[in-house]
Amino acid sequence: MTGLLVLNQSEVRDTLDMAQVVAVVEEAHAALSSGAAVQPERSVAEVPGTSTMLVPMLAAIGPQSAAGLKLLADTPDNKARSLPTQQSLILLVDPVTGTAEALLHGAAITQFRTAAASAVATRHLANAWAPARTLGLVGAGNQARTHLAAIRCVRDVDRVVVWSRSPETVEAFREHAREHAAGVEVVVGDSPEEVVRSADIVCTLTPSHTPLVRGEWFRPGQHINAVGAPPRPDHREIDTEGIVRSRVVVDSYDTALAESGDVLIPVAEGAITAEHFRTELGDVITGTAPGRRQASDITLYNSVGVGIQDMATARLVVDIARRKGLGTELQLS
Template sequence: MTLILTRSTIRELLADQVEEVEAAVARAHRDLTLGAAVLPAPPALRLPGSPDTFLAMAAASAPDGLAVVKLLADLPGNRDRGLPVQRSAVLATDTDTGACRALLDGAELTRVRTAAATAVATRALARADAATLGLVGTGPLARAHVRALLPGRPYQQVVLWGRTQPAAHDLAAWISADLGVPAKVLDGPRAVTEACDVLCTLTPSREPLVRGAWLTPGQHINAVGAPPRPDHRELDTEAMRRCRIVVDAYDTARTKSGEVLIPLAEGALREDDFRTELGDVLAGTAPGRTADTDLTLFDSVGVGLQDLAVTRLLTDLAERRGLGTHVDLGA
């Protein structure tokens, strides 16, 4: 039987699982470094004459007993239709029997696992005394990030900016009221960057919003929002050049991340500058932060292994709680 999980069911299942999701994503990255998981770079499928891209994000894990493919559709024209630019669904197969174990909507899963990866990277790379969290971008991804980053961490305030001022003020009010951390809206990306210890960029920008000249030694930056396209980025070349870079997966970053590919083409970065993966830092096989004055950066493109880790968690939770719909695809 195949378990089908809708977006609303996934949201219900993950509502109280912040720490568990972070732990699952961290373990998946360590498994990759230790050779217990497989993560190929996703192929990009493009129809002739179309800006649309379809990515098949695959991964397999021996510890989790799953092989997973998330089909991600990145459709810029959907913005004019009032539809999400990115849509996805996840198919999970049992590695022992080959049976289709689950089919899941990808939207909520993707937001939560992306925020969890940022939380894992921030815990590994940011200074222990980081007190101010900065957000550039105020959409659903920003809300997922503050849910993942604030609990159990010593942030004293959140500073943020978004292109839509009402949305920015709504987010600040929600953070202050619901999460108990003072939050305020600043007047631009530069003000946020210069005011924070940990910065998360969470926009689908094509052109850089954050400049390297604004960065301060000791900061940690999470570059998260740009879609997996080699011509999109939120940070300029100088920002990338100044930072110690950690990627979620080298093969994926090497083909999909404008953050590293544009500086690489310009000669400002070498491939060795972004070979360190998050799993390497977690497993202790490569350094992350080496001094309080380091500028560290997590380049988050998003990978199928993160989807797999959260899919495993979700299917186990759904079975225990009796949620979801079971369908016999072979009937």
């Protein structure tokens, strides 16, 4: 009798291949658009007396794919404790029987599925009328590494311009790129502005409270993936002008309108209406809604992070782990 498969962070990482994650995340968003997947509107719980916010992400892709729950704890005060500010666990259940199937460490899955979603958005939104070969990264941490790998799955990137407040983080990224992205030139930018003005595709990857990127720097034909801000209504990386100037596509309209400061603040200011954010990534993939209409459009993918991405990636991880004999089986019954 198969029990609950428990996979630690190292075992999860041993299963992950970025091209495969990009494929399943794209399929998951298409399933959401077609009605073959569901993710109920989520609520969050702020833990009294702490900086911790608990974010449950429930989703199902059926009938033969994946279902379950991811619990994310977002704790900004952990930075001072030298602990991760975001931690998560994923519980995968059999979508037909409801039996608990696997418990997975969530960090690596979150890192890979987030970058994979940016790659899917880039595939469908970046300028197809001109080569997009320069990638700009505002932030140089772990998400910068996975975004480099993910974007290279969908575009022939041969140059990266990267900026971070930390020179040590930038140097670590350069070392990683030398080892894992042979042939890609890495240029260190002096500022976020230099990164944005230099790149065809831009990924913002910082947990910023206030905007680091200004819309006045955007140029026609550019594509931006706004990724780093946590799911808090008062955090954003892109200023209001940047949102107004862009054709915005979101991972989930309901989630963005509830949790994304990049969305909520411009709406509260009266600079734009909620209708500006109506297009979801899955609808662009399936052709239900248009993405980029012309070469001069500025497109922006607003990434909050949603449960279907986690469930699709967890399903992939568990299937590979079982084939490889990874993990620990627990008999809960």
